[in-house]
Amino acid sequence: MAAPDQDWNAWLAENAARFLLFARQQTRSRHDAEDVLQESLVESWRRAAGRPEAALVFATIRRRAIDLGRSSDRRAHREKECGNEAHFATCERDREAAELLERELHRLPVAQREVLTLKFWGGLTFAQVAETLDIPPGTAASRYRLALEALRESLATALP
Amino acid sequence: MIPPEDDIEALLARIAPAPPPAALMERLRKARPRKGRRLLRFAVPLAAAAGLALAWLGPQPDAMRHPVDGEIPARQPIGSVQHLMEVSDLGVVLDQDRRPVRLIRTRWIDEILYAPSGGGEPVKEGRLREEVLPVSLPVY
Numbered sequence: 001m002a003a004p005d006q007d008w009n010a011w012l013a014e015n016a017a018r019f020l021l022f023a024r025q026q027t028r029s030r031h032d033a034e035d036v037l038q039e040s041l042v043e044s045w046r047r048a049a050g051r052p053e054a055a056l057v058f059a060t061i062r063r064r065a066i067d068l069g070r071s072s073d074r075r076a077h078r079e080k081e082c083g084n085e086a087h088f089a090t091c092e093r094d095r096e097a098a099e100l101l102e103r104e105l106h107r108l109p110v111a112q113r114e115v116l117t118l119k120f121w122g123g124l125t126f127a128q129v130a131e132t133l134d135i136p137p138g139t140a141a142s143r144y145r146l147a148l149e150a151l152r153e154s155l156a157t158a159l160p
Numbered sequence: 161m162i163p164p165e166d167d168i169e170a171l172l173a174r175i176a177p178a179p180p181p182a183a184l185m186e187r188l189r190k191a192r193p194r195k196g197r198r199l200l201r202f203a204v205p206l207a208a209a210a211g212l213a214l215a216w217l218g219p220q221p222d223a224m225r226h227p228v229d230g231e232i233p234a235r236q237p238i239g240s241v242q243h244l245m246e247v248s249d250l251g252v253v254l255d256q257d258r259r260p261v262r263l264i265r266t267r268w269i270d271e272i273l274y275a276p277s278g279g280g281e282p283v284k285e286g287r288l289r290e291e292v293l294p295v296s297l298p299v300y
């Protein structure tokens with residue numbers, strides 16, 4: 001059995017990227033995303049007394065981001081901070097497609113983007129996505145399909 | 161040319177969440193939760209205070225009921241559209257006649273159109289459905 005330090009570090013190495021992606025989408029600044037991420041990872045780990053289920057972590061991130069948005073009055077400051085850092089990584093060959101996709105992802109309605117992120121990069125089932133976002137499973141699946149359709153249409157005009 | 165949805169998913173599969181910056185990873189590593197014995201000292205009085213606060217607040221008035229997707233009273237289904245979302249191969253089994261059969265699991269979104277009782281535009285509700293289907297397997 002791995003030492004606690006090693007287990008935590010290994011879990012971070014395996015999962016931090018996808019949790020950070022979701023935290024970035026749920027918050028308005030890099031600093032808020034990192035704060036929410038850290039607090040959520042620690043809370044989830046404590047609640048699970050070890051490696052938590054991904055669905056628990058995503059739900060915690062969402063809840064903390066919502067709480068932060070309600071309690072903070074730093075909207076103008078946060079919007080100024082919104083930078084152009086890339087949220088996705090890819091090989092050089094696909095860089096243009098990645099930038100295009102990232103741009104189109106940001107244009108999706110939040111509800112669709114959330115579902116797409118959790119399903120596709122979060123690795124959750126529709127049932128887990130539904131539980132994380134507190135919506136019916138059918139709604140989760142519909143939003144996923146609508147997100148893919150929206151991307152299909154916008155990429156059709158953007159691609160040569 | 162409009163790329164089909166599976167091409168969209170293939171495009172999405174070629175990008176991955178960016179790894180966190182090194183400084184953030186270092187910060188997260190240092191934030192490893194320790195056994196919280198100190199917290200227990202505060203947990204009981206905090207819990208008591210929370211309980212008292214909840215008791216004083218009393219029952220909340222009914223919150224405004226937000227409509228949930230598809231939740232509409234007195235409606236008549238008038239049509240549906242089925243979208244096949246996922247297909248996965250479950251493998252080969254033998255049927256009652258000992259013939260091989262391949263089983264596939266399909267996931268569908270059924271969009272059901274309802275006509276509201278008071279008239280107006282039809283309303284759509286999405287439902288997730290899963291079915292396991294046998295596919296015949298020719299044996300030569």
